[in-house]
Amino acid sequence: PGDTSVLAGLYGPAEAKISKELPDRAALEVLLRPKVGLPGVLERSREQLLRQTCEAVILGVLHPRTAISLVLQVLSDAGSLLSCCLNAACMALLDAGLPLAALFCGVTCALQPDGTILLDPTARQEQEARAILTFAIASTERKVLMSTTKGSCSVEEMQQCLAAAQRAATTIFQFYRDSVRRRYSK
């Protein structure tokens, strides 16, 4: 959303290296490359978040002993980077036609110092905010698939952000539907 853009490339299910293959499910690997510099500890933790989120929705048992690689390249970062990565990952999974248990979308909420909730903040709004919460919401019953917070907030504020994120998720899923329709209607 906005000026943040992430390019996602999905490869698989392909043959896995023997050291990496799992006997009963597909092995998922996520690589996140920042715009400048080498991937560091922050990228590693983001990769872990993305990987576990994707593992929860991909029906890996249908493709045992294979490897699925997801490569994300950050093209520009103007705020809400993690949810942009989540959305890119999900669309890549859809585009590749991998069997999924549910769709997910990423929503970032920023809690401003005066208490108002802002969805999809820009970089400047993120800096000014008291807390930033990122959620991955699943399409089935709008449950929370992944959650990370930066900054501290009270429990009620978190619940409010969660509710707002779930409402926003509906809009994003509609966007997914429209994009896929456009792609395949040609």
Added chain:
Amino acid sequence: RTVEPLEYYRRFLKENCRPDGRELGEFRTTTVNIGKCLCSITTADGSALVKLGNTTVICGVKAELAAPAVDSANKGYIVPNVELPSLCAERFRSGPPGEEAQAASQFIADVIENSQMIVKEDLCIASGKLAWVLYCDIICLDYDGNLLDASVFALLAALKNVQLPLVTINEETGLSEVNLKQKNPLIIRKHPVATSFAIFDDTLLIVDPTAEEEDLATGTVTIVTDEEGRLCSVHKPGGSPLTGAKLQDCITRAITRHKEVKKLIDKVIKSLTPK
């Protein structure tokens, strides 16, 4: 138990208990050792050893002096580093830090930052010239699940133990003078405590998972609260989806746990001070 671990576990969960005899909401016995007398690291400025059941984590804090960064001249640094050496569990190999160690390091750094446990401005000695750098090394000695909780706890205990010597800058020479005789404890503003839960089969939530339970779980949630009941972090890296109500349940339990842990730390520290 080795052939069909999931089924073995499910049978216990149906009875609402776990193979090691705990209830679903019960934590393992927690023990803390702080300081140079009880704990091993004598060269560190602050150290703590935490045992959560079998999971053993040791944290050493070393304070060094450095020049602050150009863009934040009045801030010091805190550098947490989590290591999972191969001696703690057979799945970790020696070599560069694996993904789990790096993700844990990032998590600890986030917790310190989010909870404002140590405010970086407090670490500054002379704006633009000298500041403290706290290297926090968290090493796992025995991994039996629930690494994040134990690490946060060890970090908190070690930081409470740190005594920083008074440093003054000599006006004429511009050099720093370290006064080892006069030591002040670190100013810790908030006391974050982490509580981890494992999710089974999309429904069941168990607290303080062991390594075996973590492997079988379909997801994990870690909630960090501070003493005011504010959330410093809700870390749920993927895994089965949770409804808002379940998450709320976890948060309430995390707040209760925080009180227990705080009492434990206070008790241990009080037993150290009359030296």
